[in-house]
Amino acid sequence: MDRRHFLNTTVATTALSVAPNIFAASPLKVAVMIPQSGPAGLFGPSAKACAELAASEINSRGGILGRKVELLFGDAGLAPAEASQAALKLWKSGGAEAVIGMHDSAVRGALVGVFKGQVPYFYTPVYEGGECANGTYVAGETPQQQLEPVIPWITAERKLKKWYLIGNDYIWGRNTNAAGKNYILKTGAQVVGDEYLPFSVDNFDASVARIRDSGADAVLVSLVGGASVGFNKAFASFGLSEKVLRLGTLIEENTLAGIGIGNAKNLYSSSGYFANITTPAAKAFAQSYSKKFGPQAPMLNGLGQSTYEGFLMLEAIARKAGSLSVAKMDAAREGVNYNSPRGAVTIKSRHVEQDVYVADVDANGFRVVKTFSRVGSGQTCKA
Amino acid sequence: MTMDSGVILHGLNITYELATLSLTTLGLAVVFGLLGVMNMAHGEFVMIGSYAVVAVQQLGWPVATAMPVALTICGLLGWVVERWLIRPLYARPFDTLLATWALAMLLRKLVEAIWGKGYRNIEIALPAPVNFLGTPYPAYRLMLIFLAMLILVFLYFWYRKSSAGLRVRAMTTNPVLAEALGIDTKKLASQAFVIGMSLAGASGVLLSPLIRIEPGIGVDYLLDAFFVLVVGGLGTLAGFTGGVSVIGGSQALVSSIAGQTSGYAVVLIISIIFLWLKPDGIFSRR
Numbered sequence: 066m067d068r069r070h071f072l073n074t075t076v077a078t079t080a081l082s083v084a085p086n087i088f089a090a091s092p093l094k095v096a097v098m099i100p101q102s103g104p105a106g107l108f109g110p111s112a113k114a115c116a117e118l119a120a121s122e123i124n125s126r127g128g129i130l131g132r133k134v135e136l137l138f139g140d141a142g143l144a145p146a147e148a149s150q151a152a153l154k155l156w157k158s159g160g161a162e163a164v165i166g167m168h169d170s171a172v173r174g175a176l177v178g179v180f181k182g183q184v185p186y187f188y189t190p191v192y193e194g195g196e197c198a199n200g201t202y203v204a205g206e207t208p209q210q211q212l213e214p215v216i217p218w219i220t221a222e223r224k225l226k227k228w229y230l231i232g233n234d235y236i237w238g239r240n241t242n243a244a245g246k247n248y249i250l251k252t253g254a255q256v257v258g259d260e261y262l263p264f265s266v267d268n269f270d271a272s273v274a275r276i277r278d279s280g281a282d283a284v285l286v287s288l289v290g291g292a293s294v295g296f297n298k299a300f301a302s303f304g305l306s307e308k309v310l311r312l313g314t315l316i317e318e319n320t321l322a323g324i325g326i327g328n329a330k331n332l333y334s335s336s337g338y339f340a341n342i343t344t345p346a347a348k349a350f351a352q353s354y355s356k357k358f359g360p361q362a363p364m365l366n367g368l369g370q371s372t373y374e375g376f377l378m379l380e381a382i383a384r385k386a387g388s389l390s391v392a393k394m395d396a397a398r399e400g401v402n403y404n405s406p407r408g409a410v411t412i413k414s415r416h417v418e419q420d421v422y423v424a425d426v427d428a429n430g431f432r433v434v435k436t437f438s439r440v441g442s443g444q445t446c447k448a
Numbered sequence: 449m450t451m452d453s454g455v456i457l458h459g460l461n462i463t464y465e466l467a468t469l470s471l472t473t474l475g476l477a478v479v480f481g482l483l484g485v486m487n488m489a490h491g492e493f494v495m496i497g498s499y500a501v502v503a504v505q506q507l508g509w510p511v512a513t514a515m516p517v518a519l520t521i522c523g524l525l526g527w528v529v530e531r532w533l534i535r536p537l538y539a540r541p542f543d544t545l546l547a548t549w550a551l552a553m554l555l556r557k558l559v560e561a562i563w564g565k566g567y568r569n570i571e572i573a574l575p576a577p578v579n580f581l582g583t584p585y586p587a588y589r590l591m592l593i594f595l596a597m598l599i600l601v602f603l604y605f606w607y608r609k610s611s612a613g614l615r616v617r618a619m620t621t622n623p624v625l626a627e628a629l630g631i632d633t634k635k636l637a638s639q640a641f642v643i644g645m646s647l648a649g650a651s652g653v654l655l656s657p658l659i660r661i662e663p664g665i666g667v668d669y670l671l672d673a674f675f676v677l678v679v680g681g682l683g684t685l686a687g688f689t690g691g692v693s694v695i696g697g698s699q700a701l702v703s704s705i706a707g708q709t710s711g712y713a714v715v716l717i718i719s720i721i722f723l724w725l726k727p728d729g730i731f732s733r734r
Contacts, residue, residue, distance in 0.1 A: 101565055107565035107662070234709070262708050267668055270461040270702040271711070278454065292565050294660040302586045304577040315499075323567025364566065428511070430482060 087130055093132040093389070095120070095379070096161035098152055098176070099372065100168055103142030104290060107319055111369025112167045113138065114358050117251060119376035122353070129383050137161050141168035145175035153179050162389050164409035165189065165375040167368060170236060170290060184396050187378050189371035191315055191336070193240035195447035196415070199344040200383065202398065203416045204374040208244035209443025211314040211335040215423055216248040219333065223285045223310055229276050230259035231296070232287030240342075241314055246442075249285075257281050269299040277305060286313040296324035301328035316410075318366040321430060322430065329424075329426035337407050337419050339431045340365035350406035370406065377403050378412070409439065416442035456583040462700040464589050468655060469696040470689075473673040474599070475647035480677055482620055482640040485534055485544050489552035490673060491666025493522050493645045497652020498661045499559055502568045511572055514653050522649030523642050530641035535634070536636035552666060552674045560663045570660040592654060604685055616640065678719045683730015690730045694718060 076147060099112040124167045128134055137153040137159045148168065155161045156179075165187045166176060173196065180186050182199030194207040219225065228249045232238030238261060248255050257279040260272060273296075276284060288296050290384055293316060300306060307330065316324075316334040324332070350373075355362055363369065379382035383389055386397035401412045421440045424431035476490040500518035504511065529551060537544045577584040607613040618626040619633050627633050659665065672695070680691020695715055703711030722729070 104664075105568070110564070150705075183655075198578065260707065263712065266708045267710055268465065268703070268708075270465070270700070274454075274457055274461065274704065277457075291567070293660065298658060300659070302574060302577075302588070304584060304586070317567050323569055323662070324715050325569030325571055327571055365563075 069125040086168065088128055088131065090132045090136045092129075092136050092160060093129055093163070094137055095162045095376075096137045096152060096155035096159065096164045097140040097170070097372065098139045098148065098155075098164060098166040098168055100141040100142030101138070105169065106142050107290075108366070108368045109142070110168070110363035111396055112372045114354070114363055115365075115369050115373040116165065116376065118354055118357055119373045120355070123269045123284065123376060123380055130381050130387070130389065135189050135247075135441055141166060141172050148172045149175035149179045152176050153316070157377070163187070163379055163383075165372055165379065166322070167372045167375070182391055185379065185382075185389060185391055187375035189375040190207075190368050191237075191371075194416075194442070194444050195235040195240075197444075199395060201379055201410070201415060202394075203442075204378050204443075205420070206314070206337045207416065207442045207444060208241040208314065208422070209420055210337070210419070210440050212241070212245050212248050213443065214421065214437040215312070215335045215429050215435075216245060217252050217438075219312060219423070220249070220252040220254055220283075225254055225281070225310065227257045227279070227281045228285060229257055229281035230284045230285045230287070231272060231276075232259075232261050232285075233289050233292055234261035234263050237315075238287040238289070240284060245285045245287075254283075257349050262288070262291075266292065267295050269296040271295065273299050273305065275305050276300075276309070277303065281309060283310040283312065286311050286316070288313075289315060290320060291323070293320050297324040298328050301330070306330040306332070316331055316367055316411055318430065321426065322364070326426060326428060326430065331425075333423055333425050333434075334431065335421060335423050336367045337421060337432060338367040339372045339422055339424050340411050341424070341429075341431045342406070342422060342433055344406075344408065346404060346408070347406040373412075374405055374407065377410075382412070411439070413441065414444050414446045416444045416446075418442065449567070453583040456581050457585070458587075458700075458704050459666045460580065460583065460585050460593075461704065462697055463593055465678040465700040466692055466696040468651075469676065469692050470600060470646070471592070471651035471654060471673060472653055472669045473676045473688070473692060474603075475644040475651070476670075476673040477561075477677060477680070478676065479644035481684070481688075482616060482644075484541070485537050485538075485641075486541065486548070487644070488545060488670065489529075489555060489666075490644075490648055491504045491668065491670035492552045492555040493525070493648035493666075494652040494655075494669045495559065495661075495662075495663065495666040496520075496522060496525075497649035497654075497728075498656040498665070499568070500562065500649065500657065501570050501653055501656040502661065505570065509645040511570075514656075515650065518649040519646050523646045525678045526642040529645075530638050534641065535637070538620060538637075552670075556663045556666065560715065562700060563663070569579065570657045570661070572657055574657055586709030588657065595654070600689070601687075607685060675715055679722050679729060681726075686727050696732070 097116045099109050100106050103107045116136055133338045137155045139155050141148045167189045170192055177198045185200050187202050189204045190301040191206045196203055217335050230242040232242045247258055263393050310331045312333045314335050316405040318340055381401050382394050382398050382404040385401050398412050403410050411418045418439050418441050421437045422432045471496055479485055479487050497518040500515040504514040533547050537547055565644040567579045578587045615631050618631055619636050623633050678690035680687035681692045699711045699715050700716045
């Protein structure tokens with residue numbers, strides 16, 4: 066053992082023996098419900114890494130209410146009934162006192178039904194809006210947030226006249242396009258068609274042909290994951306990407322990796338987060354992420370990163386409430402501020418007011434071309 | 449856009465769907481028809497073919513090397529699987545079904561362990577759409593249609609005219625008699641399996657620029673191939689092309705007229721009707 070090694074070991078041992086003393090109280094267990102299996106399973110690794118980063122950063126600044134954060138992971142990629150059983154177990158037998166959830170709305174509905182407002186629950190991904198249950202706090206972007214400022218801007222910028230709407234046939238796809246249609250009509254542009262595809266579809270030729278025949282100069286793409294990849298590849302292979310603009314609100318880094326840079330000409334994405342945001346806060350976040358997880362780290366993306374937001378939201382509300390009880394947190398939540406890699410965030414009506422970024426795609430992936438500051442969620446919760 | 453070019457576009461789309469369906473289904477039809485084995489891992493071989501292109505690009509090799517790489521891997525894997533998994537289970541169809549389903553999961557997880565669950569893409573510049581009878585259509589798709597036709601014609605003549613085709617026909621008609629006549633059915637079966645899996649891998653390579661690539665895509669191809677076999681029955685080329693036409697054609701046609709949901713529903717309804725009324729397919733020999 067050389068001297069440097071000896072010193073390192075000694076310092077590390079001392080640090081270890083000191084560490085427990087920083088935290089006076091018992092650890093705070095936080096259940097993290099993320100997809101570890103199923104179609105959304107590819108977002109599991111980045112969501113898990115972001116949760117771990119959040120916990121270690123929060124602990125290094127003293128924990129939440131002086132308590133060290135410990136993570137309990139549950140699989141939210143299962144059917145809603147099974148996922149809610151997993152969450153129930155982490156809450157009742159595991160001793161979790163708060164829940165962070167990054168999963169689909171069907172699982173959210175089941176979890177809200179199980180928790181009944183007895184445990185603070187932070188729902189983090191992009192979603193269709195409408196959640197107002199007691200003890201539930203939403204960090205994700207809503208269709209209003211991602212489209213209200215963006216559609217008028219891009220319509221004017223690119224002189225768009227005819228929009229075509231396409232989406233997966235479920236609540237998010239339909240709500241997003243309904244909101245989009247509203248904003249499109251306000252700009253004076255036309256909606257020349259809309260269609261909704263079941264998740265089983267993997268051949269998009271008929272839709273691409275209809276878009277071509279419609280003479281649309283822009284398409285609002287509210288397809289999810291694999292469907293978005295398949296559609297966008299077919300769209301580009303027919304040469305439509307040369308003249309027709311595409312805008313999506315769930316085209317994140319993984320989806321883009323599937324579509325391919327070469328197929329992403331005139332493709333725009335609207336989101337509260339991109340791995341390529343160049344603000345100091347976002348850069349610092351990306352740096353500590355790659356420092357902690359190394360070159361093999363799961364690719365950063367808006368969905369995975371949203372779990373980190375959930376922890377910041379928990380920390381900020383708990384600090385103001387001085388407690389983890391739902392009654393006190395619900396009373397304290399309105400107007401709570403925190404700074405995140407996404408920018409300055411304010412909690413309003415159980416949702417957040419946050420910056421929205423619009424990116425197009427260049428040779429290195431997403432490139433933010435426009436930022437809208439402090440965009441409201443368009444949601445109003447009575448309680 | 450004139451009425452005519454719309455008709456040509458839909459015609460080309462239907463032809464393209466038939467061509468890709470033939471490519472991805474052919475390997476399964478060969479194995480099912482010649483060996484009577486329903487290979488549930490068929491789609492995974494298509495998936496491996498696509499990942500061969502991904503791997504070749506990561507290594508910085510020319511894209512053209514993907515085809516020999518995929519053929520080698522799928523062929524070798526096919527040989528091993530036939531020898532150690534399929535052969536011990538011949539004439540036990542249900543066990544083969546389970547064993548190949550397990551193989552499918554294993555292959556999926558293996559690819560997941562190497563490349564992760566995320567989507568992959570092939571970065572090659574496809575040629576711009578070309579004019580086909582006045583309708584712009586992707587050149588790569590036209591090439592795939594041509595290639596699929598070529599393979600089918602070649603296979604038809606090989607099966608009908610060559611002595612190897614004769615031995616294969618003898619084996620499927622009456623394996624015991626064929627063996628008594630000195631035909632090495634074990635070797636033939638092994639070859640058929642290797643060819644079937646190589647065909648699946650090759651189709652994965654060819655389709656890779658156009659499809660979504662992730663470890664789970666195999667199931668899509670298995671399902672479509674399964675419907676084709678349900679309609680077409682086993683063991684004849686006529687049945688195979690019939691199955692491809694009925695399934696691919698009705699799906700593409702109904703989708704372009706009445707939407708994707710109806711297109712998929714029609715495929716399911718046709719398959720159920722065939723299973724119910726004509727369980728041996730349209731050109732059944734029984």
